[in-house]
Amino acid sequence: MTKTYKILGKRGRITIPYELRIKYGFGYNDVVSFEDKADGAIVVRKEKICNHCNTPKVETKETSLLDVLNSLTVSEQKAALRYLVKKLSGSEETDD
Numbered sequence: 583m584t585k586t587y588k589i590l591g592k593r594g595r596i597t598i599p600y601e602l603r604i605k606y607g608f609g610y611n612d613v614v615s616f617e618d619k620a621d622g623a624i625v626v627r628k629e630k631i632c633n634h635c636n637t638p639k640v641e642t643k644e645t646s647l648l649d650v651l652n653s654l655t656v657s658e659q660k661a662a663l664r665y666l667v668k669k670l671s672g673s674e675e676t677d678d
Contacts, residue, residue, distance in 0.1 A: 598626065 617625040
């Protein structure tokens, strides 16, 4: 194993080297844990947060947007409509 040196940034951030990310499969949005050892070492570990990630997917009933909207209260439906209108029109303004 070769040793790699990195400098801690102003905000306390550090980048896991590319070679190690590829070798150990670290990717965007992965959950990473840090374990403080008694000897001053820090163990960085990629965590698995899904217990059933490798099991076959079970068929589920498809839900349409209309089903979701119909399950909302009237005020929630109005809020969803306002959000969708703003989102689809490209408007970034909010009136909240």
